[in-house]
Amino acid sequence: MTRFKLTLEYDGTTLLGWQRQLDGPSAQEYLEKAAFGFTGQEVEIMAAGRTDAGVHALGQVAHVDLDTKLNEYRLLQAFNAHLRQLEAPVAVLKIEVAPEGFHARFSAQGRGYIYRILNRAAPPIIDKNRVWWLPYKLDIEAMRQGAAYLLGHHDFSSFRAAACQAKSPLKTLDKLDIERLGEEIIFTVEARSFLHHQVRNMVGTLKQVGNGEIAPEEVKNILEKKDRSAAGPTAPACGLYLSKVVY
Amino acid sequence: MTRFKLTLEYDGTTLLGWQRQLDGPSAQEYLEKAAFGFTGQEVEIMAAGRTDAGVHALGQVAHVDLDTKLNEYRLLQAFNAHLRQLEAPVAVLKIEVAPEGFHARFSAQGRGYIYRILNRAAPPIIDKNRVWWLPYKLDIEAMRQGAAYLLGHHDFSSFRAAACQAKSPLKTLDKLDIERLGEEIIFTVEARSFLHHQVRNMVGTLKQVGNGEIAPEEVKNILEKKDRSAAGPTAPACGLYLSKVVY
Numbered sequence: 268m269t270r271f272k273l274t275l276e277y278d279g280t281t282l283l284g285w286q287r288q289l290d291g292p293s294a295q296e297y298l299e300k301a302a303f304g305f306t307g308q309e310v311e312i313m314a315a316g317r318t319d320a321g322v323h324a325l326g327q328v329a330h331v332d333l334d335t336k337l338n339e340y341r342l343l344q345a346f347n348a349h350l351r352q353l354e355a356p357v358a359v360l361k362i363e364v365a366p367e368g369f370h371a372r373f374s375a376q377g378r379g380y381i382y383r384i385l386n387r388a389a390p391p392i393i394d395k396n397r398v399w400w401l402p403y404k405l406d407i408e409a410m411r412q413g414a415a416y417l418l419g420h421h422d423f424s425s426f427r428a429a430a431c432q433a434k435s436p437l438k439t440l441d442k443l444d445i446e447r448l449g450e451e452i453i454f455t456v457e458a459r460s461f462l463h464h465q466v467r468n469m470v471g472t473l474k475q476v477g478n479g480e481i482a483p484e485e486v487k488n489i490l491e492k493k494d495r496s497a498a499g500p501t502a503p504a505c506g507l508y509l510s511k512v513v514y
Numbered sequence: 515m516t517r518f519k520l521t522l523e524y525d526g527t528t529l530l531g532w533q534r535q536l537d538g539p540s541a542q543e544y545l546e547k548a549a550f551g552f553t554g555q556e557v558e559i560m561a562a563g564r565t566d567a568g569v570h571a572l573g574q575v576a577h578v579d580l581d582t583k584l585n586e587y588r589l590l591q592a593f594n595a596h597l598r599q600l601e602a603p604v605a606v607l608k609i610e611v612a613p614e615g616f617h618a619r620f621s622a623q624g625r626g627y628i629y630r631i632l633n634r635a636a637p638p639i640i641d642k643n644r645v646w647w648l649p650y651k652l653d654i655e656a657m658r659q660g661a662a663y664l665l666g667h668h669d670f671s672s673f674r675a676a677a678c679q680a681k682s683p684l685k686t687l688d689k690l691d692i693e694r695l696g697e698e699i700i701f702t703v704e705a706r707s708f709l710h711h712q713v714r715n716m717v718g719t720l721k722q723v724g725n726g727e728i729a730p731e732e733v734k735n736i737l738e739k740k741d742r743s744a745a746g747p748t749a750p751a752c753g754l755y756l757s758k759v760v761y
Contacts, residue, residue: 276639323640340635347636358636388587389594389605392523393570393644 268332270365271342273298273312275327278356279504280396285317285327294318297355298329304349306335315375315512316460321504323397326360326379328512330371339363369514377441377513378461382454382470383506386447398451399470399506405477407447412483413476414443416490417469423462424493426472428501431463436493438462443469452477455510464501472499515579517612518589520545520559522574525603526751527643532564532574541565544602545576551596553582562622562759563707568751570644573607573626575759577618586610616761624688624760625708629701629717630753633694645698646717646753652724654694659730660723661690663737664716670709671740673719675748678710683740685709690716699724702757711748719746 275294283291287299298312314329337345339362346359368374385391385398386405417440424436442457454473456466472489475481481499489497522541530538534546545559561576584592586609593606615621632638632645633652664687671683689704701720703713719736722728728746736744 276636278639278642325640343635351637356639356642358639360634360636387607388590389523389607390598392525392603392605393572395525395603397640 268334270330270332270369271339272363272365272369272371273329273331273346273359274361275314275324275329276358276360277324277327278396279318279320279322279324281356282320284320284322285314285324292355294324294327294357295329297350297353297357298331298346298359300353301346301349301355302331302333304352305345306333308334313371315371316378316509318507318509319464319504321396322507322509323505324509325381326511327509328371328375328514330365330369371512374514375460375512377457377459378509379442379455379457379511379513380461380466381508381510382456382466382502383508384452384454384470384474385450386452387450396505399503401474401478403478405452405474406479407445407452407477409479409483410452410473410477411445413473413486414445414469416483416487417443421490422493423465423490425489425495425498426465426468427462427495428464428468429495433460433462436462438465445473467502467504467507468495468498470502470506474502475499515581517577517579517616518586519610519612519616519618520576520578520593520606521608522561522571522576523605523607524571524574525643526565526567526569526571528603529567531567531569532561532571539602541571541574541604542576544597544600544604545578545593545606547600548593548596548602549578549580551599552592553580555581560618562618563625563756565754565756566711566751568643569754569756570752571756572628573758574756575618575622575761577612577616618759621761622707622759624704624706625756626689626758626760627701627703627708627713628755628757629703629713629749630755631699631701631717631721632697633699634697643752646750648721648725650725652699652721653726654692654699654724656726656730657699657720657724658692660720660733661692661716663730663734664690668737669740670712670737672736672742672745673712673715674709674742675711675715676742680707680709683709685712692720714749714751714754715742715745717749717753721749722746
């Protein structure tokens, strides 16, 4: 039995998320079915973290234990061939033999997300389901000022979903960069770990800063209130990408 | 009656192309239906050039004559609202009052295309139907050498589809740049006008240079043969984008 580390891309649009569900497709289910397809083994594939319905991944990481003679390259081909046969919106980007003691979730030292806003008058076409469309002017400088209050070690209760299962609301936000790239506004967010909906709730609040609903300084007050109702709405799933997991 | 210039984005995946067809959806039909939806006028919308089934547009240009009191901004909103209602994979990016004597096709001074290759082991997921997937190594330097023979004024018969209706196979290719951007190889191609399938046939041939099937110098021989069967296969439509029309 060998433990393999898989790096994954998926399109969350038609998925209920990472985790296997009884009532619809998930990235985990597709990958486990693909593995069964070429090994005949019923395996459980563990990811660095769950993603919600509609959220995409460019660099999710998972591990799987397989009894196989295929090398990493052949495994990659076998996974992707079976995923294509299943018409899964999932691909395996990279397969490596995992280091001793590796666990996709517990060994992870950090996670990175990006969030894409399409900021133009016309709705997205080529990037449909890939961005949050906001047709009005956003003040990116104000958003950056607001974002600065979120960096560092804080109680992020104001940005935490009710369903969040984390033991503590204390997290350390290492990066929250906001850049304009053509018609898009891109958030790059990094931390050791995140609360449920934390990135989408931060983006939803910073969008309110961007359109002038609230002042940048208000983000500090919202954080200090430790109350979800103080912050802005949850930004839609379709703009969010799990971009990397650091080990 | 006012003539308006429309700048358009569309996703060609489910379209039979730009032009109205009896047997399926087209960008033209969606736009004409949208215009009818808010003006009640049966209009004909003329584009700078036809695009084939599956080919995308980031900057197609068209014109339409409308009897309307709406200003450009309201027209943009009306078009896009009706296109969304039709679930059309088409958006109007910009509307301007056309200059005197403007004709989307006959006034055009140049066209620009981009062609996207995804060059990695794993198939495209987020960019499904947006790129040509080539999983093996491509020598971009050799492709550039081959591309250099195509620049300038030539008889492009070797890169011309049998169905091409152009009067002459003589065209002047102003730009054919090839760049690597992450996992992608991007072609940027510009000319006053192109033969039918010219860009896709050039890309299909340069891909053969990239994977070593033919030497870069062979592109010169292919061009001189003025025979379609001398060149490589037509690259798939899904990687091609009409990116701009210059007036």
